[in-house]
Amino acid sequence: MIIEVNKDIDRYKESVCLGLxxxxxxxxxxxxxxxxxxxxxxxxxxxxxxxxxxxxPAVAPIALSGFYSYNGMTFMQMMKQKIHFAFRNKPLAYISTEGEQEIVQIGAEEMATDKKKKSISDRRI
Known part of the structure; x- marks a missing residue:
C-alpha cells in the first residue's frame, strides 16, 4: 500500500470544490x-x-483576498502593512555623536598606538 504524502506539509491545503x-x-x-x-x-x-x-476595480480586491498570499499573509493583511508603513511609520533619523574634535582625537590615539607597536617591534630587532 502506497500513501503519498506532500513533501511540504505546511503548505498543504485541502480542496473543497474544483481544487479550490x-x-x-x-x-x-x-x-x-x-x-x-x-x-x-x-x-x-x-x-x-x-x-x-x-x-x-470592484471585483479585483475581492478576488485577490481569496487567492493572493505573500509570506503567509493574505491580501488584506499585506495591504494593511503597506498602508501602515506608507503613512504611519515614523522616519528614522541618525544623529552623529562624533564631531570633528572626537575624530581628530581618535586619529591621534591610533597614531600613538601605531608608534608604540613600531617601537616594540624595533626593540625586538
Whole structure:
C-alpha cells in the first residue's frame, strides 16, 4: 500500500470544490456575484464592455483576498502593512555623536598606538 504524502506539509491545503480551498471558493463566488451585479445594473446605461471595465476595480480586491498570499499573509493583511508603513511609520533619523574634535582625537590615539607597536617591534630587532 502506497500513501503519498506532500513533501511540504505546511503548505498543504485541502480542496473543497474544483481544487479550490474554502476561502478561495467563497471569495470567487463573491467576486462573480459582485461583478455580475455591477454589469447587470450598468449595461442598460452604458454598453456591456464599459460596464465590465467598471466592474473590474470592484471585483479585483475581492478576488485577490481569496487567492493572493505573500509570506503567509493574505491580501488584506499585506495591504494593511503597506498602508501602515506608507503613512504611519515614523522616519528614522541618525544623529552623529562624533564631531570633528572626537575624530581628530581618535586619529591621534591610533597614531600613538601605531608608534608604540613600531617601537616594540624595533626593540625586538
Amino acid at each position: 480551498t474554502a476561502r478561495q471558493l467563497i471569495f470567487s463566488i463573491a467576486s462573480v456575484v459582485v461583478g455580475g451585479g455591477i454589469v447587470l445594473l450598468l449595461y442598460r446605461y452604458v454598453e456591456l464592455t464599459v460596464s465590465a471595465y467598471i466592474a473590474i
